[in-house]
Amino acid sequence: AQKVTQAQTEISVVEKEDVTLDCVYETRDTTYYLFWYKQPPSGELVFLIRRNSFDEQNEISGRYSWNFQKSTSSFNFTITASQVVDSAVYFCALSPNFGNEKLTFGTGTRLTIIP
Amino acid sequence: DVKVTQSSRYLVKRTGEKVFLECVQDMDHENMFWYRQDPGLGLRLIYFSYDVKMKEKGDIPEGYSVSREKKERFSLILESASTNQTSMYLCASSSLLAGVEEQFFGPGTRLTVL
Numbered sequence: 552a553q554k555v556t557q558a559q560t561e562i563s564v565v566e567k568e569d570v571t572l573d574c575v576y577e578t579r580d581t582t583y584y585l586f587w588y589k590q591p592p593s594g595e596l597v598f599l600i601r602r603n604s605f606d607e608q609n610e611i612s613g614r615y616s617w618n619f620q621k622s623t624s625s626f627n628f629t630i631t632a633s634q635v636v637d638s639a640v641y642f643c644a645l646s647p648n649f650g651n652e653k654l655t656f657g658t659g660t661r662l663t664i665i666p
Numbered sequence: 667d668v669k670v671t672q673s674s675r676y677l678v679k680r681t682g683e684k685v686f687l688e689c690v691q692d693m694d695h696e697n698m699f700w701y702r703q704d705p706g707l708g709l710r711l712i713y714f715s716y717d718v719k720m721k722e723k724g725d726i727p728e729g730y731s732v733s734r735e736k737k738e739r740f741s742l743i744l745e746s747a748s749t750n751q752t753s754m755y756l757c758a759s760s761s762l763l764a765g766v767e768e769q770f771f772g773p774g775t776r777l778t779v780l
Contacts, residue, residue: 555708560706594773642708654699656709
């Protein structure tokens with residue numbers, strides 16, 4: 552069985568601070584994919600990143616960065632110099648095999664950026 | 667622009683009614699999914715389909731059924747709605763054949779069962 556844990560239910564930070572969202576996963580598969588999605592107040596989930604289990608390189612995209620560590624089964628997401636537009640619910644998810652099959656989601660972290 | 671659309675953003679139904687939630691995608695994706703989202707529980711998979719007329723149970727299929735008669739359309743059916751089915755319902759699609767990395771989500775239908 553697969554499981555994704557996002558222990559932080561809600562986080563609030565002041566604008567321009569850095570913030571890290573934690574994600575810990577469990578799986579028995581040797582090949583799997585990890586995802587982060589953003590759900591702004593409009594409700595539609597927006598894809599941010601996919602990482603496969605064979606690629607432990609950290610990823611940076613603008614103010615966003617992801618740290619994947621198989622040794623600790625974690626896939627953490629950091630926003631640098633946060634902005635009000637980053638306020639949303641963020642979901643971490645796990646999928647077996649090819650990565651766009653059925654997803655197991657965490658419970659989400661609600662991030663509020665205070666102006 | 668790729669798109670997944672859902673028939674209603676908000677829906678109010680009465681206990682015992684039969685409810686249809688419709689989802690349409692215009693990307694020719696072979697995979698389609700129905701999730702429900704509840705506070706503190708995240709998104710949970712109800713049913714999914716890998717092809718026309720095919721369906722597979724997800725993690726919480728009880729009380730639901732699905733229909734996929736055409737590739738672009740995936741319907742979620744509540745045979746006899748109950749108050750514990752009040753939730754946000756999200757449809758998604760993806761394609762292995764097209765090499766798509768992620769699932770694309772619709773805007774969601776917020777269903778209230780009274």
